[in-house]
Amino acid sequence: xxxxxxxxxxxxxxxxxxxxxxxxxxxDILFGxxxxxxxxxxxxxxxxxxxxxxxxxxxxxxxxxxxxxFRRSLNRTAYEVKFFNLPFWRFLLDQVMVxxxxxxxxxxxxxxxxxxxxxxxxxxxxxxLLVIFVLYLVWDFGGLIMAWAKDxxxxxxxxxxEKERKPTATPSPQDWPAFWITFAFLAAFVILYAVIDHVxxxxxxxxxxxxxxxxxxxxxxxAKEVKTSWRTLSKDAASTTPRPPEGxxxxxxxxxSS
Numbered sequence: 001x002x003x004x005x006x007x008x009x010x011x012x013x014x015x016x017x018x019x020x021x022x023x024x025x026x027x028d029i030l031f032g033x034x035x036x037x038x039x040x041x042x043x044x045x046x047x048x049x050x051x052x053x054x055x056x057x058x059x060x061x062x063x064x065x066x067x068x069x070f071r072r073s074l075n076r077t078a079y080e081v082k083f084f085n086l087p088f089w090r091f092l093l094d095q096v097m098v099x100x101x102x103x104x105x106x107x108x109x110x111x112x113x114x115x116x117x118x119x120x121x122x123x124x125x126x127x128x129l130l131v132i133f134v135l136y137l138v139w140d141f142g143g144l145i146m147a148w149a150k151d152x153x154x155x156x157x158x159x160x161x162e163k164e165r166k167p168t169a170t171p172s173p174q175d176w177p178a179f180w181i182t183f184a185f186l187a188a189f190v191i192l193y194a195v196i197d198h199v200x201x202x203x204x205x206x207x208x209x210x211x212x213x214x215x216x217x218x219x220x221x222x223a224k225e226v227k228t229s230w231r232t233l234s235k236d237a238a239s240t241t242p243r244p245p246e247g248x249x250x251x252x253x254x255x256x257s258s
Contacts, residue, residue: 027091030098031067037105038063047112051203054210055121059104061214062129065221066101070094072228086149086157090142093135100132118206126193129213133186140179147172177227185220192216 038060045053081091107124108116149156155171196209 027070027094027098028067030095031063031070031101034063034098034101034105035067037102040110041105041108041112044112049116051118051121051206051210052108052116054207054214055108055125058125058210058214058217059101059107061217062104062132063101065217066097069221069224072225086142086146090139090146093139093142097132097135097139100128100135104128118203119201122196122201122206122209125210126189126196126213129217130186130189130193133182133189136182137179137186140175140182143172144174144176144179147174173231175231178224181220181223181227185216185223188216189213 038056041048041052041056042060048056081087104125107121108114146157147155157172159168159170159172192209192212199205201209
């Protein structure tokens with residue numbers, strides 16, 4: 001092995017299918033800490049101010065929706081996380097997102113009698129949501145980069161055979177719909193931020209803003225789920241479509257074109 005090949009292997013390690021899925025399990029544990037903080041506050045529901053209730057509802061929609069989306073995502077890599085490879089950077093993004101979820105969960109005090117500024121709470125929550133959606137967009141774009149990545153043997157990150165847990169000859173699909181869905185909802189949160197930053201909202205208006213933020217989070221996860229379901233159905237349909245025997249032309253096709 002030449003010095004150049006050694007440096008290349010260190011900077012961009014070869015792709016290897018994960019066996020234990022350690023990254024998924026580690027992130028699940030962090031999600032558990034965030035959910036615990038939310039539930040500690042939600043248990044005092046009857047003693048909470050209206051704006052605090054809605055902030056916690058928004059945080060719960062964010063965290064539970066993200067956890068379900070994380071588990072369901074077809075773009076979550078099945079490749080081993082190694083230092084400085086593409087799965088490593090996406091794994092790092094996952095951890096930063098969970099830290100931001102934790103930050104949103106603890107924006108309100110665990111003491112139900114604590115005073116809170118409605119405007120400050122709304123502003124802080126929406127700013128963090130904006131940052132989170134920027135990271136979502138970067139995460140989705142990272143999936144596209146993985147689909148484009150090549151090495152000397154062709155595409156580096158190919159589709160995985162779920163039964164054999166081995167790479168197939170098929171390149172990973174470029175999931176542009178996921179990217180554009182995230183981009184659209186990021187734009188929606190930019191608009192929401194612009195409104196709350198320029199319009200003085202009262203207590204009622206602040207609660208309405210939290211309702212809108214919650215609705216956007218739920219709609220985002222619904223759009224992603226629909227996209228995932230359609231892609232799964234298309235993939236299953238393609239895998240079950242019978243192929244014609246060799247030498248038999250498809251209807252409308254000539255032997256020369258087959």
